[in-house]
Amino acid sequence: MGKFNKSGGRTMPELNTSSMPDMIFAILFFFMVTVTMRSEELQVKFKLPSASEVQKLEKKSLVTYINIGIPVDPRLGTGTQMQLNDKLAGIDDIQDYIAQEKASLNEADQQFMTVSIKADENTRMKYISDVKQALRKAYALKINYSARKAEN
Template sequence: MSKFRKKDKGGLPAISTASLPDIVFMLLFFFMVATVMRDSTLMIENRLPSADQVEKLKKDRTIFIYAGKPSDLYKQFGKEPRIQFNDAYITVEDVQSSVIQGINDLNEDLQSRVVIGLKIDKETNAGLVSDIKQELRKANALKVMYIANTKTDKL
């Protein structure tokens, strides 16, 4: 008989799970950083008009102004169309100062290329839109875009 025996291979060793928590937390942090959160809570009804030629722009240099009737949760503010900037109702007179503050909050290299996005409900009268545009001119925010749905989108 031989003094030395060959060992049986016996199968694969167990998979080490020591680094599994590190991988899970790394994925968690990645998705927390990469996920875009909603900027503001919509306090108005916002049924956008439809358009057949729509162009998508980057949101990093866009400031949004909403206009429309208060939604069902905010009926205590009446039934007249209101202007919403970020998470608050503002008046026409406050548009200029709010936009200037919003531009100043942006990154310095984006401040000169800022675009104002108007998300106006299709039931809102044109007089309010005209007043908003006049205040934007006073704030020297001359790049304005109107946000609309494409004809294929559901309203």
């Protein structure tokens, strides 16, 4: 019969980590699919006006947004404010903003850039006209007005 020797040093077997990269990529893929990234944080609140004829925009990657409404933070005032990207701005800042947005696009796509104005339904038309004039000076001639579909 064989003799069992207990004097040999027993070691703990190593942990098998060959499937760890697969698990990491699976979790990474899950978060990439489920998490949506906000491009900007809204600093103005607005209720879009209703419209009877509404169309969706084709290429949203070519759309630049101008948000107009009352500031969310009451310390910033109660009057109409305009938000460009993540900061409140004035009408004088529109030309620089449009130039910066056009520069971030492909040269072939620059002519297809659309400016979408998301304005509160109670915004005075004088303010919208001033924004449109500034957009004309910046050669942003393709303008879209965001609206919600009217209930029947």
